[in-house]
Amino acid sequence: MKKSKIEYHNRLIFLTFVLIFTAGAVGLTTVWMRHLIAEAASETRQMETRLAEVDRSLARINSEIATGLNPSFLQYQMERFDLDLRRPEEEQIVRLRTPPTPDSLAGGDSPGSRSSSGARGYRQDFARNHP
Amino acid sequence: MTPAFASSFRLGLVFLVFVAGFAGIGARLYYLQVVASEPLARIAESNRKQVIVQKAKRGNIVDRRGNLLAMDRTFIELGVDPQVIRAEDREKWPELAAMIDLPLTELEEKMKTRTAAGGSDFADDVRLVRWRKLHDGLDEPTYERIRELGIRGIYGNRTFRRVYPSGELAAHVVGYANREGRGVIGVEHAMDFYLRGEDGWMESERDGRRRELMQFRSREVAATDGLSIELTLDSMVQHVVEQELRRIVDEFSPRGATVVVSEPGTGNILGMANVPTFDLNRYHVADIAHQRNLAVTDLLEPGSTFKVVPLAAALEEGIIAEDRVFDCSASVVEYRGRRLRLPRDHRDFGELSVEDIVRQSSNRGVAYMGLLLGERRLHRYASDFGFGRTTGFPLIGERRGVLHPVRDWDGLTITRMPMGHAVSATPLQIHFAMGALANGGVLMEPRIIRRAFGEGDETVFSLPPQARRRVVSRQTAERVSAMLVLAAAPGGTAPEARIPGYEVAGKTGTTQKIVDGRYSNRHHVASFSGYFPASDPKVVITVIVDEPRSAGPSYGGVVAAPSFRRIGVELIPYLGIEPTRPARELAQRGGYR
Numbered sequence: 025m026k027k028s029k030i031e032y033h034n035r036l037i038f039l040t041f042v043l044i045f046t047a048g049a050v051g052l053t054t055v056w057m058r059h060l061i062a063e064a065a066s067e068t069r070q071m072e073t074r075l076a077e078v079d080r081s082l083a084r085i086n087s088e089i090a091t092g093l094n095p096s097f098l099q100y101q102m103e104r105f106d107l108d109l110r111r112p113e114e115e116q117i118v119r120l121r122t123p124p125t126p127d128s129l130a131g132g133d134s135p136g137s138r139s140s141s142g143a144r145g146y147r148q149d150f151a152r153n154h155p
Numbered sequence: 156m157t158p159a160f161a162s163s164f165r166l167g168l169v170f171l172v173f174v175a176g177f178a179g180i181g182a183r184l185y186y187l188q189v190v191a192s193e194p195l196a197r198i199a200e201s202n203r204k205q206v207i208v209q210k211a212k213r214g215n216i217v218d219r220r221g222n223l224l225a226m227d228r229t230f231i232e233l234g235v236d237p238q239v240i241r242a243e244d245r246e247k248w249p250e251l252a253a254m255i256d257l258p259l260t261e262l263e264e265k266m267k268t269r270t271a272a273g274g275s276d277f278a279d280d281v282r283l284v285r286w287r288k289l290h291d292g293l294d295e296p297t298y299e300r301i302r303e304l305g306i307r308g309i310y311g312n313r314t315f316r317r318v319y320p321s322g323e324l325a326a327h328v329v330g331y332a333n334r335e336g337r338g339v340i341g342v343e344h345a346m347d348f349y350l351r352g353e354d355g356w357m358e359s360e361r362d363g364r365r366r367e368l369m370q371f372r373s374r375e376v377a378a379t380d381g382l383s384i385e386l387t388l389d390s391m392v393q394h395v396v397e398q399e400l401r402r403i404v405d406e407f408s409p410r411g412a413t414v415v416v417s418e419p420g421t422g423n424i425l426g427m428a429n430v431p432t433f434d435l436n437r438y439h440v441a442d443i444a445h446q447r448n449l450a451v452t453d454l455l456e457p458g459s460t461f462k463v464v465p466l467a468a469a470l471e472e473g474i475i476a477e478d479r480v481f482d483c484s485a486s487v488v489e490y491r492g493r494r495l496r497l498p499r500d501h502r503d504f505g506e507l508s509v510e511d512i513v514r515q516s517s518n519r520g521v522a523y524m525g526l527l528l529g530e531r532r533l534h535r536y537a538s539d540f541g542f543g544r545t546t547g548f549p550l551i552g553e554r555r556g557v558l559h560p561v562r563d564w565d566g567l568t569i570t571r572m573p574m575g576h577a578v579s580a581t582p583l584q585i586h587f588a589m590g591a592l593a594n595g596g597v598l599m600e601p602r603i604i605r606r607a608f609g610e611g612d613e614t615v616f617s618l619p620p621q622a623r624r625r626v627v628s629r630q631t632a633e634r635v636s637a638m639l640v641l642a643a644a645p646g647g648t649a650p651e652a653r654i655p656g657y658e659v660a661g662k663t664g665t666t667q668k669i670v671d672g673r674y675s676n677r678h679h680v681a682s683f684s685g686y687f688p689a690s691d692p693k694v695v696i697t698v699i700v701d702e703p704r705s706a707g708p709s710y711g712g713v714v715a716a717p718s719f720r721r722i723g724v725e726l727i728p729y730l731g732i733e734p735t736r737p738a739r740e741l742a743q744r745g746g747y748r
Contacts, residue, residue, distance in 0.1 A: 033166060058370065061370040062368070062369075062370050064370075065368070065369030065370040065372075066369070068369060069367070069369050080228075080229045080295060080313075081295065083226065083227065083228050083229065084228060084229075084294065084295055086223060086226065087223070087226060087228050087318055087320050089223075090222060090223035090224075090226070090320035090321070091320040091321070093222055093390075094320060094321045094322075094324065094390070095324075095390060095391055095394035096321070096322075096324070096394060111725070111728045111729075112728050114656060114727075114728075114734060117728065119731070119733060
């Protein structure tokens with residue numbers, strides 16, 4: 025009878041310790057998982073920061089390109105380097121006739137504009153009347 | 156093996172300790188969670204929780220070829236915390252001062268000032284200074300170099316700021332957004348709703364150093380960046396126009412000047428500029444008067460450029476033909492039982508055909524046309540050509556001009572309006588009235604915004620060309636065009652507008668300004684509005700110069716027509732406009748002049 029009581033007490037202590045260890049283990053696991061989540065979040069934030077940096081530098085480069093392509097700036101550079109560039113003269117221009125598109129054959133210009141055939145007809149009339 | 160002995164007393168003691176411990180914890184929890192829960196929760200929440208606003212990026216504005224005209228860029232606001240600076244960094248201060256373009260003495264003063272007045276009435280009330288601004292617009296590379304110096308206490312905050320890479324280019328059209336990111340004028344204002352996007356936000360927590368703990372982000376609404384806007388404007392055409400305006404300023408020192416270039420078939424505005432103008436990146440120091448887009452805000456009497464209205468109307472109504480002759484020597488005519496005095500011409504004419512009236516820009520000739528049309532028809536055609544109505548230009552500030560109803564006309568209006576008096580219009584109205592003739596009689600709506608697009612160039616919506624109404628028939632428009640070619644030919648009022656190899660159609664205008672209630676002989680507006688090639692128009696160009704100062708007469712043919720020619724000559728190779736006369740003729744003339 026006494027022996028079984030002692031066994032009962034010992035089992036109770038054992039179970040109490042098991043409970044404490046289990047609770048501790050669950051707690052530690054939770055902390056560890058949170059730590060992993062925090063690490064992942066930190067990595068994500070670093071990536072976000074890097075992405076923002078790339079975005080910023082892209083915007084800066086785009087702005088510099090836009091400034092570099094500004095006609096006034098190009099003209100200034102042309103004069104600065106004495107490039108003496110000139111626009112082409114009419115006799116230097118060779119115009120290539122592109123094949124007609126279905127749209128142009130249908131005479132469907134943009135809204136409100138002359139139709140191709142109308143414009144052509146007028147050109148001929150104009151040439152006749154104003155040689 | 157004997158089992159371990161555990162007495163009831165010891166067990167009871169352990170049990171009591173546990174119970175007491177848990178009871179204590181329970182009591183504390185009860186206090187924290189029930190008694191003091193609300194204020195404590197508030198304190199804890201305000202310490203941990205934060206709402207981070209994610210600023211949406213404002214969209215770009217690009218021209219029709221994708222060149223950037225407006226964009227967002229980050230700048231750094233650099234400051235110092237004087238409480239944490241170190242003595243050993245002092246030797247780096249001169250380098251820092253040079254980088255931020257600040258005198259060393261001023262930098263030293265800012266670095267050393269650790270306290271400031273506290274703001275209360277007590278004289279000895281001071282507070283610690285934790286932030287003194289050193290520079291508010293540093294770029295990233297400079298900031299990186301400053302960071303490399305490793306001066307403790309120097310740090311920067313990034314802010315988005317609007318930049319305009321082309322500065323003055325198309326200033327009145329592009330407009331600007333202020334420091335708060337709100338569009339104030341131009342496309343920045345008109346399309347503000349689409350450009351500005353929607354800010355995002357997220358709820359998160361922060362640690363003791365006020366750094367965000369991303370793992371505790373609870374709710375997150377991503378920012379939606381603004382849409383980008385593509386204009387019909389072409390930077391190169393705009394540059395040509397602005398270069399010409401600079402030349403006009405150098406040559407004539409006018410009060411103001413406006414040039415508009417558009418495609419007649421679509422109403423696409425390729426270039427629109429005014430002087431005076433301003434630098435978009437320095438809008439805060441620009442005179443407010445210089446920020447007006449004169450092309451739509453300023454009214455002027457169109458003068459002879461208006462003559463195309465009675466001419467086209469009379470041809471459309473079949474009242475006149477090209478060979479009809481009018482006696483332009485008579486100064487008085489009988490009209491509905493009244494004797495009306497006709498306006499004077501700039502020189503004496505005898506009998507003139509309709510073609511000659513256009514070629515010589517005779518005021519009396521067009522007055523006859525007005526009389527033949529009558530008040531109602533003249534008013535209707537003027538209104539149909541867009542006078543007295545807004546054009547539909549989408550940017551802020553457009554005025555509708557003045558076209559009085561017939562009941563308000565006095566006895567002289569019927570003879571004065573045909574020559575462009577008693578009516579006032581914006582340069583854009585004059586331009587699009589001429590554009591209607593270039594477009595076969597169809598008045599178009601000015602189109603400056605082509606489309607809005609998101610990331611990856613995906614079109615969100617586009618604004619197609621809009622025809623407003625047919626004003627006259629195609630045949631009438633072509634007959635008027637043929638006569639307008641005479642005005643820009645030798646013997647016409649604007650031979651200076653001629654471009655070798657191309658038929659130019661156009662009309663000059665020289666308007667006396669009303670000063671102190673009278674037409675002034677010294678204050679003029681010189682203008683030319685025309686298009687080419689006349690047989691198949693590709694561009695319409697209008698040049699208006701307000702109060703040019705020149706040694707000779709300030710006629711439109713002398714002041715504005717040469718600018719038309721120079722702009723046209725620049726645009727021919729750029730837009731690939733084909734000549735209507737053989738290139739051989741051009742070569743003989745020595746090319747474009």
